[in-house]
Amino acid sequence: MVTGNRRVRNLWMADALKDALKYAAEVVEAAIAAAVRPVKTPIPEAMMYAVRGGKSLRGFLVLEGARLHGVQERIAAPIAGAIEAMHAYSLIHDDLPCMDDDDLRRGKPTVHRKWDEATAVLTGDALQALAFELIMLADITPETKVVLAHMLAVDAGERGMVGGQAADIAAESAAAALTLGEIESLQAKKTGALVEWACAAGPRIAGADEMPMRQYGRALGRAFQIADDILDVTGDAEAVGKAVGKDHAAGKATFVSLLGLDGAKSRAVELVDEACDALDVYREAANTLKAAARFVVQRTH
Amino acid sequence: MVTGNRRVRNLWMADALKDALKYAAEVVEAAIAAAVRPVKTPIPEAMMYAVRGGKSLRGFLVLEGARLHGVQERIAAPIAGAIEAMHAYSLIHDDLPCMDDDDLRRGKPTVHRKWDEATAVLTGDALQALAFELIMLADITPETKVVLAHMLAVDAGERGMVGGQAADIAAESAAAALTLGEIESLQAKKTGALVEWACAAGPRIAGADEMPMRQYGRALGRAFQIADDILDVTGDAEAVGKAVGKDHAAGKATFVSLLGLDGAKSRAVELVDEACDALDVYREAANTLKAAARFVVQRTH
Numbered sequence: 001m002v003t004g005n006r007r008v009r010n011l012w013m014a015d016a017l018k019d020a021l022k023y024a025a026e027v028v029e030a031a032i033a034a035a036v037r038p039v040k041t042p043i044p045e046a047m048m049y050a051v052r053g054g055k056s057l058r059g060f061l062v063l064e065g066a067r068l069h070g071v072q073e074r075i076a077a078p079i080a081g082a083i084e085a086m087h088a089y090s091l092i093h094d095d096l097p098c099m100d101d102d103d104l105r106r107g108k109p110t111v112h113r114k115w116d117e118a119t120a121v122l123t124g125d126a127l128q129a130l131a132f133e134l135i136m137l138a139d140i141t142p143e144t145k146v147v148l149a150h151m152l153a154v155d156a157g158e159r160g161m162v163g164g165q166a167a168d169i170a171a172e173s174a175a176a177a178l179t180l181g182e183i184e185s186l187q188a189k190k191t192g193a194l195v196e197w198a199c200a201a202g203p204r205i206a207g208a209d210e211m212p213m214r215q216y217g218r219a220l221g222r223a224f225q226i227a228d229d230i231l232d233v234t235g236d237a238e239a240v241g242k243a244v245g246k247d248h249a250a251g252k253a254t255f256v257s258l259l260g261l262d263g264a265k266s267r268a269v270e271l272v273d274e275a276c277d278a279l280d281v282y283r284e285a286a287n288t289l290k291a292a293a294r295f296v297v298q299r300t301h
Numbered sequence: 302m303v304t305g306n307r308r309v310r311n312l313w314m315a316d317a318l319k320d321a322l323k324y325a326a327e328v329v330e331a332a333i334a335a336a337v338r339p340v341k342t343p344i345p346e347a348m349m350y351a352v353r354g355g356k357s358l359r360g361f362l363v364l365e366g367a368r369l370h371g372v373q374e375r376i377a378a379p380i381a382g383a384i385e386a387m388h389a390y391s392l393i394h395d396d397l398p399c400m401d402d403d404d405l406r407r408g409k410p411t412v413h414r415k416w417d418e419a420t421a422v423l424t425g426d427a428l429q430a431l432a433f434e435l436i437m438l439a440d441i442t443p444e445t446k447v448v449l450a451h452m453l454a455v456d457a458g459e460r461g462m463v464g465g466q467a468a469d470i471a472a473e474s475a476a477a478a479l480t481l482g483e484i485e486s487l488q489a490k491k492t493g494a495l496v497e498w499a500c501a502a503g504p505r506i507a508g509a510d511e512m513p514m515r516q517y518g519r520a521l522g523r524a525f526q527i528a529d530d531i532l533d534v535t536g537d538a539e540a541v542g543k544a545v546g547k548d549h550a551a552g553k554a555t556f557v558s559l560l561g562l563d564g565a566k567s568r569a570v571e572l573v574d575e576a577c578d579a580l581d582v583y584r585e586a587a588n589t590l591k592a593a594a595r596f597v598v599q600r601t602h
Contacts, residue, residue, distance in 0.1 A: 036459060037459075037460065040471065041468055041471055042467070044459060089426075093422055093426060096419075098419045099419050099422065116399070117399035118400050118470055121397060121399060121422065122463050122467050122470075124426070125390075125394060125426075125463050126458045128430070129429070129454045132450055132454040133454035136447055136454060142443035142444045142446070142447045145450075146443045146446050149446075150438070153430045153434035154430075156430045157427045157430030158431070159338060162344060166343070166419075166420070167342055169419055170342055170343075
């Protein structure tokens, strides 16, 4: 009976998570649409195109972190929009022919395929500016805006996401494959920093302790990246919504090439447990966040 | 004698301006270098490369606007660095093969020619993030940081610089050439907004009236763009430090094609007078700023 109840409960959690993610995507889209006005160029349309259809995991993390600390959704919404605008810009630029040269993203043509390269560069540029604009628009104290914007600038810039992407590109032409430590450090910058930012935003707005959410975010980000490497090997392009097998074919060092498929899977499960444990202080209120962490690993099979 | 004295005085002013611009470039470079740390990728070096060797006009405007209002230079320096980082990013991206496809900028190979396109995209992206980081680092109130960052995000984004650049690209393939009003609106977004931001920053930090500096900046930005169009026709690449004659050769509507060379020159002179008049409230203290406005037109012949 306990097992049965737990299964029902897990199913319910999966549905609740699905709803929460879908809802986060709607909140994010509304927050961004409110700040993007139609002009005579394709940029606003391309901005909304790039934001739509994603998992909105980072926006969801902001909204859940805020909810956990009693921050109203209307206050957290522009912050969720900010992190998703930043994420969408990074995907557009990463997909460019001079970078990963991808034609497919989120199951749709990439921005430079649907429009052209110039539009893709400019749309990414505008989305990065929009991320900072949305923080400044939020109904939070100037002190909090400054901390969030400062952290975001560092996490997105040369010491964060951009630096991680540059190191990733440099690794492709390097003589020696990356070690596990180097991949972890690269990924911590490339994706980890912004996932952690999203997790820390809610408690920061509430003036609460950021540590549990940061620990959760750090473990989640690492699990997420391992899951991505696993999907690159086991997934099919249609389900994943983007090209797969590229890293494997390129002989690139990944968590899978270094740990093996089973090793990578068990490492991801360990990290998910670590992420969930960090949230124990919130008890049942953190169930959706815990389900999100598990979902990250379930994506792999 | 009066004429003679005035000539000596103008020569002195030209030297003082040259020194002030050179000094602004040094302050800007130091402010940016302090926030850029060496990592294992070419990005930090490319960031500094892109910032160096420019006129640093926008950084100079911040420092002068600050000085006029008794704001210490150490306080204004990161703000001057912020606007130059934003400007440098826009030049790197504008020079990309998919945009203006320029090989030469400030007399040196463009970033994508010296390194490659991926490095150019990422270096621009990192410089935009750095602009916001530098504002957050400045020793000013959180309220002022928020206003400066909010204005910068709007002026740099889809409703500002990026929108202007996109409109400029769209105009190239449009059936009808742009009208004077359309060019003015496009240029106001593309370059005017950030020049005005630079002018407004000093008084904003001091809590003083921004209007005189904004009026100066708006007229200066317009004069600057007309001067750029004139240089495209009359300048030589070596002196200008970038390719010239491209707009003219492309049959693009410019201030020169619409007003004629003489018409464009007198419009630029009118705007410089307008810029200088706006600063009368500051009396002699604004002489270097007035010299800067005159310098913009002197560049044309």
